[in-house]
Every structure is written in structure tokens, then in C-alpha cells.
Amino acid sequence: MASRLSSLDEKLELLIEAACDEASPGEERLVRRLDLSDAIYHAAAGGRRVPILKVLLSNACQNDCAYCAIRASASVPRCTLRPEELAAAFASMVQRGQVRGLFLSSGLCGDARRTMDKLLATAELVRKRYLFRGYVHLKLLPGATADQVEQAARLADRISVNLEAPSPDRLASIAPQKDLGALLSLLEEAARLSRAGKGLAPAGPTTQFVAGAAHEPDRELLQAADMLYRKLRLERVYYSGFRPVPGTPLAQAPALPEWRQQRLYEADFLLRDYGFRWDELPFDEEGNLPRAADPKLAWALAHRELFPLELNKATRAQLLRVPGIGPRSAERILRLRRHSPLRDVSQLQACGIRVERCAPFVLLDGRRPSAQLPLFAPDA
Numbered sequence: 183m184a185s186r187l188s189s190l191d192e193k194l195e196l197l198i199e200a201a202c203d204e205a206s207p208g209e210e211r212l213v214r215r216l217d218l219s220d221a222i223y224h225a226a227a228g229g230r231r232v233p234i235l236k237v238l239l240s241n242a243c244q245n246d247c248a249y250c251a252i253r254a255s256a257s258v259p260r261c262t263l264r265p266e267e268l269a270a271a272f273a274s275m276v277q278r279g280q281v282r283g284l285f286l287s288s289g290l291c292g293d294a295r296r297t298m299d300k301l302l303a304t305a306e307l308v309r310k311r312y313l314f315r316g317y318v319h320l321k322l323l324p325g326a327t328a329d330q331v332e333q334a335a336r337l338a339d340r341i342s343v344n345l346e347a348p349s350p351d352r353l354a355s356i357a358p359q360k361d362l363g364a365l366l367s368l369l370e371e372a373a374r375l376s377r378a379g380k381g382l383a384p385a386g387p388t389t390q391f392v393a394g395a396a397h398e399p400d401r402e403l404l405q406a407a408d409m410l411y412r413k414l415r416l417e418r419v420y421y422s423g424f425r426p427v428p429g430t431p432l433a434q435a436p437a438l439p440e441w442r443q444q445r446l447y448e449a450d451f452l453l454r455d456y457g458f459r460w461d462e463l464p465f466d467e468e469g470n471l472p473r474a475a476d477p478k479l480a481w482a483l484a485h486r487e488l489f490p491l492e493l494n495k496a497t498r499a500q501l502l503r504v505p506g507i508g509p510r511s512a513e514r515i516l517r518l519r520r521h522s523p524l525r526d527v528s529q530l531q532a533c534g535i536r537v538e539r540c541a542p543f544v545l546l547d548g549r550r551p552s553a554q555l556p557l558f559a560p561d562a
């Protein structure tokens with residue numbers, strides 16, 4: 183559909199809306215709506231949560247991904263901003279105090295390299311003309327060259343590549359023009375630069391799956407995520423829950439239930455921070471995580487032979503397997519018990535431990551922390 187949008191604000195609103203349609207979970211977007219251009223989400227940047235403008239340079243796209251609202255065959259108004267227009271609009275939002283970061287992506291508007299060049303030109307203007315020193319996240323487009331990846335890594339705090347699906351077959355079923363091998367190579371290059379310790383894209387590389395779009399079980403997503411964390415040292419994998427978009431081939435497909443998305447994130451934490459491997463996670467016969475209990479509790483309940491664990495003797499790795507004990511509280515336990523054995527529930531509470539949650543699985547100086555709590559209570 184030809185663009186009939188005339189004002190910059192109208193175009194900007196459309197491009198922000200298109201970008202927000204693919205917002206990652208956990209992002210609080212559209213926090214305020216003071217005027218047309220005020221669609222903002224909050225994300226962690228440099229350890230703090232800051233308001234970030236997420237926007238596309240163009241919502242025109244030559245690809246026809248089955249889940250996407252702006253796919254080539256969708257009948258929607260299209261528009262593309264010039265790098266100068268978008269950089270100036272962003273700089274003015276920064277000046278007004280509305281945003282403190284930029285997340286920039288684009289549809290594939292004709293030649294991928296040319297589109298990527300325009301994204302880079304926008305980021306360069308933001309950095310060099312408007313001297314913006316805050317958070318910039320650049321999405322790498324399929325087809326970006328090695329030179330473009332390096333330039334993006336110089337300009338941005340974070341660079342990312344959306345893999346969308348965990349295997350070539352799954353990807354082909356929802357995004358036939360995308361090549362998982364090529365996307366992975368791009369992500370590898372992004373990770374190599376970001377992890378080289380030369381200050382390039384220092385916030386680390388990320389990716390995103392459209393969880394549930396290709397009917398893939400949780401196991402496939404988490405196996406892929408585990409590989410990405412171990413081999414590429416990815417900073418984060420995001421699971422954007424599939425939502426059907428009217429007018430697309432997947433319009434009648436079911437949305438990913440919120441509880442499944444939550445379970446994916448909980449399991450992802452176990453892979454990243456708790457030393458779990460994907461094949462230890464408690465999948466059912468269909469390869470999905472259970473609804474009834476979070477994955478760590480479900481794992482512990484399935485491994486009762488390993489519990490109860492004596493908190494004064496358990497290793498860090500063992501502590502991390504106990505429901506209610508996280509990386510920080512495990513460190514505090516190890517620190518405290520260097521001086522003297524832990525004996526009191528109040529010491530566990532001081533370590534930030536949810537005692538009612540861990541009590542069925544531990545011994546404190548030879549005794550259960552609370553005799554009142556039932557052993558292996560399913561809802562502990």
C-alpha cells in the first residue's frame with residue numbers, strides 16, 4: 183500500500199508502533215503517551231533501567247515472515263525515514279528528557295546492505311552530530327557484511343541478530359526467506375567482536391526467538407539457547423511469545439500462553455546463572471516445561487534422592503540446585519560459613535533466602551530449618 187503519511191510525527195508513530203509490535207517480554211513499553219512520538223519502553227542499559235525509544239527506520243520489507251505485521255504481502259501503510267530525520271527526531275526526544283536510549287531496527291527495504299548502511303548512518307549521526315553518549319542497540323539485518331557488523335559494534339552498546347526459530351526447518355516454516363546458517367554466522371561475528379574486550383558493543387550480543395510460532399516445543403528453544411550461551415557467550419536470549427496477527431498466514435494459530443513464556447524465562451535463568459544444561463530441564467513427553475511448578479522446583483522434586491542437602495557442607499553448585507537459593511544467596515552462605523557454621527533460620531533470611539521455599543530441601547546444622555514445613559511440599 184502506498185504511503186499517504188505526510189508529517190514526520192505520523193511516520194514516526196507508525197515506525198514506533200511497528201517496532202513495539204515485536205517488543206521483547208519484560209520491556210515496559212508505551213509508558214507514557216504525551217504526544218505522537220512518545221512511545222517508550224524501559225530496558226536495562228548499563229545496569230540501570232532507562233527509557234528507550236524503540237523504532238524502525240522503515241516498515242517496508244521484502245520478506246514475508248508468516249508472523250509479522252509488516253510482512254511484504256501485508257496491506258499496511260509503509261514509510262521510511264531518512265537517517266537525518268530519525269536521528270534529529272531522536273535527539274529532540276533526548277533533549278526533552280523523554281528517552282535516554284535508542285533501539286534501532288528496520289524492515290528489509292530493498293537491498294539488505296543498503297538498508298543496513300542507512301541504519302549505520304542514523305547511529306553515526308546520533309553519536310557524532312548529536313553527540314549522544316547513552317545506550318544504543320542496533321539490530322543487524324540478514325545480509326549485513328562483516329564490515330557493517332564491525333561498524334555497528336563501534337557505534338552501539340549492543341548488537342543483536344534475531345534467529346526467530348531454533349532450527350532450519352522451524353525457521354523455514356515461518357520465515358521462508360531467512361537462512362538460519364547465515365543468521366548464526368552474523369550472530370557469531372557479533373559475539374566475537376563484542377567479547378574481544380576492545381570496547382566494541384560492550385553490553386554483549388543478544389538474540390530473540392518468536393516462541394511458539396513454529397509449534398516448536400520448549401526443549402528445542404532451550405537447547406538452542408544453551409548452545410548460544412555456551413559457544414557464543416550470548417548475553418541474553420529473548421523469547422518473544424507468538425501472538426497471531428490478523429491477515430497473516432498464522433492469524434488462526436494459537437498465541438503462546440503467558441505461563442509458557444514465563445517458564446521459558448525461568449528455565450533460561452537456570453541455563454545462564456545456575457549451571458543447568460538444557461537436557462537436565464524437566465520437560466514432559468512433548469518436550470515442554472511443566473505448568474504446575476517452576477522448572478527448578480520441578481527438577482528438585484524429580485531428584486529427591488539428592489536432598490536434603492546440609493547447607494554447611496554443600497558446594498556452590500549444589501546450593502544453586504536448591505529451590506529458593508540463587509547465585510547471590512549461595513555466595514552469602516559460602517561467605518558466612520567460612521567464619522562459623524550456619525545454625526539459625528535468621529541467618530538464612532539474612533542471606534536473602536526464602537526459607538519456606540528451601541526448607542523441604544535442606545538441613546541446617548543437621549536439622550530441618552523449620553519442623554513445621556512439610557518435606558517436599560509440592561507448592562514450596
Ligand code: SF4
Pocket residue numbers: 243244245246247250251252253254288289290357
Ligand atoms: S524480515 Fe520478516 S520479521 Fe523482519 S520486518 Fe521483514 S517480514 Fe517482518
